[in-house]
Amino acid sequence: MSARMKLGVFLWATGHHIAAWRHPKTHVTAGIDIDHYIALARTAEAAKFDMIFCEDAAGLREANVGIASQTSRSIGFEPISLLSALAVQTTRIGLVSTASTSYNEPYGLARTFLSLDHLSGGRAGWNLVTSASPIEAANFGATGLKPHADRYERAREFAEVVTGLWHGKASGHVGQSFSVRDPLDLPSSPQGAPVMVQAGASDVGRDLAARTADVVFTAAQTFEEAKAFYDDLKGRMAAHGREPDDIKIMPGVAPVVAETEAEAREKFEELQELIPDDVGVTLLSSYLSISDLWRYPIDGPLPELPESEGMKSRQALVVEQSRRDGLSIRQLARHFAGARGHWRIVGTAAQVADELQARFEGGAADGFNVMPAYFPGELDAFAALVVPELQRRGLFRMEYEGTTLRAHLGLKRPS
Amino acid sequence: MSARMKLGVFLWATGHHIAAWRHPKTHVTAGIDIDHYIALARTAEAAKFDMIFCEDAAGLREANVGIASQTSRSIGFEPISLLSALAVQTTRIGLVSTASTSYNEPYGLARTFLSLDHLSGGRAGWNLVTSASPIEAANFGATGLKPHADRYERAREFAEVVTGLWHGKASGHVGQSFSVRDPLDLPSSPQGAPVMVQAGASDVGRDLAARTADVVFTAAQTFEEAKAFYDDLKGRMAAHGREPDDIKIMPGVAPVVAETEAEAREKFEELQELIPDDVGVTLLSSYLSISDLWRYPIDGPLPELPESEGMKSRQALVVEQSRRDGLSIRQLARHFAGARGHWRIVGTAAQVADELQARFEGGAADGFNVMPAYFPGELDAFAALVVPELQRRGLFRMEYEGTTLRAHLGLKRPS
Ligand SMILES: Cc1cc2nc3c(=O)[nH]c(=O)nc-3n(C[C@H](O)[C@H](O)[C@H](O)COP(=O)(O)O)c2cc1C
Ligand SMILES: Cc1cc2nc3c(=O)[nH]c(=O)nc-3n(C[C@H](O)[C@H](O)[C@H](O)COP(=O)(O)O)c2cc1C
Numbered sequence: 001m002s003a004r005m006k007l008g009v010f011l012w013a014t015g016h017h018i019a020a021w022r023h024p025k026t027h028v029t030a031g032i033d034i035d036h037y038i039a040l041a042r043t044a045e046a047a048k049f050d051m052i053f054c055e056d057a058a059g060l061r062e063a064n065v066g067i068a069s070q071t072s073r074s075i076g077f078e079p080i081s082l083l084s085a086l087a088v089q090t091t092r093i094g095l096v097s098t099a100s101t102s103y104n105e106p107y108g109l110a111r112t113f114l115s116l117d118h119l120s121g122g123r124a125g126w127n128l129v130t131s132a133s134p135i136e137a138a139n140f141g142a143t144g145l146k147p148h149a150d151r152y153e154r155a156r157e158f159a160e161v162v163t164g165l166w167h168g169k170a171s172g173h174v175g176q177s178f179s180v181r182d183p184l185d186l187p188s189s190p191q192g193a194p195v196m197v198q199a200g201a202s203d204v205g206r207d208l209a210a211r212t213a214d215v216v217f218t219a220a221q222t223f224e225e226a227k228a229f230y231d232d233l234k235g236r237m238a239a240h241g242r243e244p245d246d247i248k249i250m251p252g253v254a255p256v257v258a259e260t261e262a263e264a265r266e267k268f269e270e271l272q273e274l275i276p277d278d279v280g281v282t283l284l285s286s287y288l289s290i291s292d293l294w295r296y297p298i299d300g301p302l303p304e305l306p307e308s309e310g311m312k313s314r315q316a317l318v319v320e321q322s323r324r325d326g327l328s329i330r331q332l333a334r335h336f337a338g339a340r341g342h343w344r345i346v347g348t349a350a351q352v353a354d355e356l357q358a359r360f361e362g363g364a365a366d367g368f369n370v371m372p373a374y375f376p377g378e379l380d381a382f383a384a385l386v387v388p389e390l391q392r393r394g395l396f397r398m399e400y401e402g403t404t405l406r407a408h409l410g411l412k413r414p415s
Numbered sequence: 416m417s418a419r420m421k422l423g424v425f426l427w428a429t430g431h432h433i434a435a436w437r438h439p440k441t442h443v444t445a446g447i448d449i450d451h452y453i454a455l456a457r458t459a460e461a462a463k464f465d466m467i468f469c470e471d472a473a474g475l476r477e478a479n480v481g482i483a484s485q486t487s488r489s490i491g492f493e494p495i496s497l498l499s500a501l502a503v504q505t506t507r508i509g510l511v512s513t514a515s516t517s518y519n520e521p522y523g524l525a526r527t528f529l530s531l532d533h534l535s536g537g538r539a540g541w542n543l544v545t546s547a548s549p550i551e552a553a554n555f556g557a558t559g560l561k562p563h564a565d566r567y568e569r570a571r572e573f574a575e576v577v578t579g580l581w582h583g584k585a586s587g588h589v590g591q592s593f594s595v596r597d598p599l600d601l602p603s604s605p606q607g608a609p610v611m612v613q614a615g616a617s618d619v620g621r622d623l624a625a626r627t628a629d630v631v632f633t634a635a636q637t638f639e640e641a642k643a644f645y646d647d648l649k650g651r652m653a654a655h656g657r658e659p660d661d662i663k664i665m666p667g668v669a670p671v672v673a674e675t676e677a678e679a680r681e682k683f684e685e686l687q688e689l690i691p692d693d694v695g696v697t698l699l700s701s702y703l704s705i706s707d708l709w710r711y712p713i714d715g716p717l718p719e720l721p722e723s724e725g726m727k728s729r730q731a732l733v734v735e736q737s738r739r740d741g742l743s744i745r746q747l748a749r750h751f752a753g754a755r756g757h758w759r760i761v762g763t764a765a766q767v768a769d770e771l772q773a774r775f776e777g778g779a780a781d782g783f784n785v786m787p788a789y790f791p792g793e794l795d796a797f798a799a800l801v802v803p804e805l806q807r808r809g810l811f812r813m814e815y816e817g818t819t820l821r822a823h824l825g826l827k828r829p830s
Binding site for chain 1: 444447449453473474475476480483489490491492493495496497499500502503504518519520522523526527530531533534550553554555556557589593594595596597598600601602
């Protein structure tokens with residue numbers, strides 16, 4: 001646990017609430033509106049966020065084209081081009097993009113992120129994912145999604161090559177999946193190396209994080225889940241010769257905040273009512289990696305599920321919640337559609353701050369990746385209401401102290 | 416031949432002259448200095464250039480690390496991140512980046528360029544290359560550079576998938592090298608589709624250009640070479656159901672310009688004297704795709720060469736020049752090092768304009784890709800001296816008439 005919490009903002013087209021695009025205060029083309037993103041980045045920087053975070057998938061975000069077009073992020077920029085543009089429209093905030101180890105090559109990826117790092121004066125980070133989506137897989141050949149273990153085996157070697165290149169190890173790498181002869185045509189990073197982020201939560205995913213990551217994003221609903229994940233991951237660090245504090249654990253949080261609790265609830269209900277049932281159920285199916293959930297009665301319980309080759313941790317999360325609260329498919333669909341499996345807090349700034357403080361001081365998080373329900377409204381509300389409350393409590397910085405992402409996060413400069 | 420000539424500016428770290436980095440008016444870190452690039456882009460835009468052009472290779476630009484570090488582009492940004500940053504610092508100028516069909520996948524590449532196109536309001540272009548460099552190949556596996564024919568076969572299918580995706584053809588592609596199921600998660604381009612550029616000059620390269628390209632870059636020393644290439648390529652268009660004017664042919668030109676001819680010659684000689692012999696010979700070797708040129712007497716003739724699997728057209732160019740002018744290895748090395756195989760003009764604005772006009776009006780070019788010897792000095796000189804001269808002659812625009820790259824180039828909007 002660090003002295004002050006870290007805050008990222010996860011930018012995503014019209015917003016994280018699946019129905020954000022139907023909200024009267026969003027515009028459907030936000031995902032390809034660079035002025036929209038520049039405004040969000042500046043708001044986040046003025047609020048002293050550590051970083052902007054972008055997800056990625058080279059494909060539609062939902063399998064069904066009709067459903068995909070009815071979600072908050074039906075269209076959107078490719079994140080490297082987006083963050084490169086934001087790099088020259090901001091001066092301090094970190095810029096983290098997701099990129100896949102399954103559909104890229106390490107030389108090109110290492111080069112692109114180091115280039116973004118130089119462009120931004122040392123503010124870049126790479127969120128390593130192995131890409132669990134079969135939708136994405138179908139755009140990269142006919143053989144389908146590779147097994148979980150194979151993806152992670154490739155990811156491990158991939159990360160090793162990338163960090164080797166970042167650290168100027170010119171000596172050729174010859175391995176199982178990759179062979180790379182030369183160094184990059186770039187000098188070393190202004191921050192030592194771009195920040196390594198990871199978001200896998202399976203056993204092998206956690207091991208990879210403990211070995212290589214500086215930051216980990218997670219999805220945890222309850223304090224207990226978050227705490228268990230936190231302790232488990234920090235506990236794995238020693239085996240890799242690292243200190244627990246060398247990795248910052250930042251669960252996603254989907255807040256809806258207003259001056260009064262009633263107002264916040266009203267805002268949230270307004271969004272929930274915009275979710276079409278078919279969209280909610282389809283999203284739930286993708287979390288569960290099954291395709292025929294719509295065959296089951298929507299007001300009945302979840303059926304028995306085959307083990308997922310996709311997002312194991314996401315599936316487990318849904319199944320557990322369904323058992324714990326006895327929720328129907330419709331209820332689960334609404335629940336997960338609303339926050340996409342992330343932790344949701346609806347309330348006043350004090351209430352949101354209380355919850356964040358409890359997880360932070362309770363040793364369940366080093367910070368949070370904030371996922372506003374719709375943009376710019378809910379980011380504005382978080383920046384105007386919650387950030388000052390956290391600052392008053394001494395939980396968040398008043399000013400940036402350094403100029404690099406690594407400095408914001410209090411990470412050691414790699415040697 | 417179009418009414419007015421098209422002009423691109425090829426941005427490249429400290430400059431196109433191999434010794435630009437040693438010039439007193441450049442700085443060695445220009446290749447990773449975003450402010451340097453922003454200033455260049457703004458100069459080019461103020462001069463109404465059609466576009467900025469970036470080369471690309473995922474690897475060192477010279478095989479020998481020691482030599483690579485002694486060239487004008489020893490370090491440099493990855494071009495997509497660079498152009499994305501420039502997109503939000505400019506408003507009109509086109510943004511063209513090279514990207515390889517050998518080390519990318521079509522879904523990802525189509526997405527990235529369309530994203531840049533949306534970021535820039537319809538100003539993006541893709542320069543398709545198959546990547547002839549064995550240096551680059553060694554960073555993508557242990558099997559080495561693939562044969563020329565195989566690279567082009569992959570490139571043909573690659574281009575077909577990319578343009579299909581840009582035109583919103585959602586129907587899955589299942590082919591020899593690629594299988595792509597879904598459409599992109601982006602609406603169609605503000606300019607119909609990003610501009611397709613091509614720079615291969617072999618027979619199969621020309622055929623691919625005639626089939627798919629909107630713009631072709633070439634390297635031609637003499638009027639006759641340029642004219643022959645021009646006529647050949649325009650002549651290939653009908654076979655693909657296209658008009659000759661649907662493709663714009665823009666040879667590279669490396670001008671050194673000053674108020675007087677003597678001054679221009681002096682500037683050029685100053686640069687030539689900065690070239691170390693070992694660097695010149697190494698660069699020449701890479702154009703010839705042979706590795707042991709240094710074994711031959713530097714003041715003797717070129718040895719007999721094996722046929723290249725790399726840049727066939729480049730090799731032919733050097734061999735021909737060597738025969739025609741009876742040049743020694745040292746002389747060839749200096750000659751090609753100076754302009755990297757491109758057409759060089761040293762003189763006053765009127766002399767440079769005369770030469771460009773002769774090729775343009777003589778039906779050997781639709782425009783030119785300008786390769787300044789060093790930055791910013793020689794771009795500034797071209798913008799201040801040559802552009803106004805071309806404008807006075809009615810050969811170049813006074814103002815942008817449209818907002819997209821396709822509009823600048825006078826290309827039809829694809830349906
Ligand atoms: C906050 C967060 C963001 C994520 N973003 C992405 C993403 O952008 N792209 C992606 O393919 N997976 C993303 N994931 C999924 C994970 O990275 C990972 O691929 C997935 O959890 C499967 O790995 P696991 O089986 O180790 O959990 C994200 C997960 C979390 C918690
Ligand atoms: C102006 C110009 C720029 C080029 N830029 C690149 C480049 O950035 N990267 C690359 O791999 N090849 C580049 N090339 C090489 C060609 O694209 C092509 O790969 C090469 O000429 C081999 O193809 P060919 O055998 O058809 O000529 C360039 C060529 C020209 C004329």
